[in-house]
Amino acid sequence: MDDKLDVSSGMRDALPTVFGYIGIGLAFGIVAKAAGLNVLLVALVSIITYAGSAQFILVSMLASGNAMLGIVLAVFLVNSRMILMSMTVAPFLKQESMLKNILVGSLLTDESFALSMSKVNYTNKILNFSWLNTANIVSYCTWVLSSILGALLGGFITNPDKLGLNFALVAMFIGLLYLQMIGDKELPFKLQLIVVLIVLGLVYLGLIFIPSNLLIIAVTIVGCSLGMVIKHAFF
Structure with a gap:
């Protein structure tokens, strides 16, 4: 690219x-x-x-x-x-x-x-x-x-x-x-990796509690919010 x-x-x-x-x-x-x-x-x-x-x-x-x-x-x-x-x-x-x-x-x-x-x-x-x-x-x-x-x-x-x-x-x-x-x-590579791992965890848990057709939207919103919090708090 x-x-x-x-x-x-x-x-x-x-x-x-x-x-x-x-x-x-x-x-x-x-x-x-x-x-x-x-x-x-x-x-x-x-x-x-x-x-x-x-x-x-x-x-x-x-x-x-x-x-x-x-x-x-x-x-x-x-x-x-x-x-x-x-x-x-x-x-x-x-x-x-x-x-x-x-x-x-x-x-x-x-x-x-x-x-x-x-x-x-x-x-x-x-x-x-x-x-x-x-x-x-x-x-x-x-x-x-x-x-x-x-x-x-x-x-x-x-x-x-x-x-x-x-x-x-x-x-x-x-x-x-x-x-x-x-x-x-x-964005620091470490921060990106942390967010990826968080999203993976959210998807795993979300599959248990959230309908699959709403999972991507819910995980996107929650994952982005947590990523912003982590970025401003630690990076």
């Missing part, structure tokens, strides 16, 4: 997301095909919803015969964390037009958010439309194409867990987190 914010740099920087999306996109296509969706429906879900974990939930709820209102509400709750992420990215794009901000926000994902937060460590806290939109579009196209390919392969692969495809997204996030921690020169 470098300090350039052009289209070619956006394509290069999106490679960690691309490789992660290939694995998890294939897995989604296979799972969706096994749940009874045809290739066209799998493509439409990825094109319109474009929401990773929410798409797995959507498919499982459709297969279980849940009401459409319940499916829509579940997808909204799972993706509500994007409100927080969009609010974080927006100040870096205030020089761009409203239309460009809407386009970027529509394709923003956990992965492109993490990528952008890592990028600002190299660009003196600057982002632009060209770089982020390129990274978003590359990731989006990869996800859609991988989902379609997974659906086409779904008739031949009945158990994606055997191929380890379900770990692709986890591996990608570990890589993005590592880049973020070593690239951020403003």
Whole structure:
């Protein structure tokens, strides 16, 4: 990763997301095909919803015969964390037009958010439309194409867990987190490591007491608050 914010740099920087999306996109296509969706429906879900974990939930709820209102509400709750992420990215794009901000926000994902937060460590806290939109579009196209390919392969692969495809997204996030921690020169590495460990603990405890569709939002708010307290008290 470098300090350039052009289209070619956006394509290069999106490679960690691309490789992660290939694995998890294939897995989604296979799972969706096994749940009874045809290739066209799998493509439409990825094109319109474009929401990773929410798409797995959507498919499982459709297969279980849940009401459409319940499916829509579940997808909204799972993706509500994007409100927080969009609010974080927006100040870096205030020089761009409203239309460009809407386009970027529509394709923003956990992965492109993490990528952008890592990028600002190299660009003196600057982002632009060209770089982020390129990274978003590359990731989006990869996800859609991988989902379609997974659906086409779904008739031949009945158990994606055997191929380890379900770990692709986890591996990608570990890589993005590592880049973020070593690239951020403003926060001490020790502080970042403490916050990561706190978040891991909160997730472990939260899985016991909090519904999974609200866990990410709750842990984000509590983890950020504790991180600020620790920073001002000890660093």
